[in-house]
Amino acid sequence: MVAVRILFVCMGNFCRSPTAEGVFRSLAAALAPGLELGIDSAGTHGYHVGDAPDARSLKVARARGVDLSGLRARQLTAADFDAFNLILVMDRDNLEDALRVAPPMRRDRVHLLLDFVPDQPLREVPDPYYGGLPDFELVFDLVEQAARGLLEHLVAAPGLSAKADATPAHR
Numbered sequence: 001m002v003a004v005r006i007l008f009v010c011m012g013n014f015c016r017s018p019t020a021e022g023v024f025r026s027l028a029a030a031l032a033p034g035l036e037l038g039i040d041s042a043g044t045h046g047y048h049v050g051d052a053p054d055a056r057s058l059k060v061a062r063a064r065g066v067d068l069s070g071l072r073a074r075q076l077t078a079a080d081f082d083a084f085n086l087i088l089v090m091d092r093d094n095l096e097d098a099l100r101v102a103p104p105m106r107r108d109r110v111h112l113l114l115d116f117v118p119d120q121p122l123r124e125v126p127d128p129y130y131g132g133l134p135d136f137e138l139v140f141d142l143v144e145q146a147a148r149g150l151l152e153h154l155v156a157a158p159g160l161s162a163k164a165d166a167t168p169a170h171r
């Protein structure tokens with residue numbers, strides 16, 4: 001049985017959230033294979049629905065051993081807030097947009113991804129779309145830090161079957 005379902009969200013589901021999904025899938029399989037996780041990603045906007053991730057995201061992830069090529073963009077829906085225990089957004093714009101879609105009873109499921117990296121000075125994963133490869137490298141570094149923090153949090157969570165309790169310790 002899947003104990004925790006996690007949805008990574010950015011604006012386009014084209015650069016940051018597919019990277020987060022791929023990195024988290026890969027780290028979870030390597031570091032915590034016993035955890036039963038549901039993992040997906042979505043965008044607050046529909047510009048890239050059906051598209052594979054940005055070529056620059058694919059390139060940076062491939063160089064670090066993570067294959068994103070099978071992922072396809074989709075848009076966040078209200079039903080996602082019932083289907084996923086944690087909705088982890090990249091920046092405050094995503095937070096605002098996600099909260100606009102969230103049923104009122106499910107707003108507490110939405111968190112900034114970098115809440116899982118309390119000692120990281122950046123609180124948001126910056127949008128790399130109009131940048132260059134170094135911006136995509138920074139995205140990878142940040143989501144990797146967050147994936148490690150999130151995994152530690154999940155491994156330490158008392159009884160992972162306590163689904164809705166899987167909220168970050170630091171906000």
Ligand code: 4NP
Nearest residue numbers: 010011012013014015016129
């Ligand atoms: P993402 O980046 O939110 O990390 O997927 C973007 C992708 C596409 C666009 C903007 C940001 N766009 O304007 O099409």
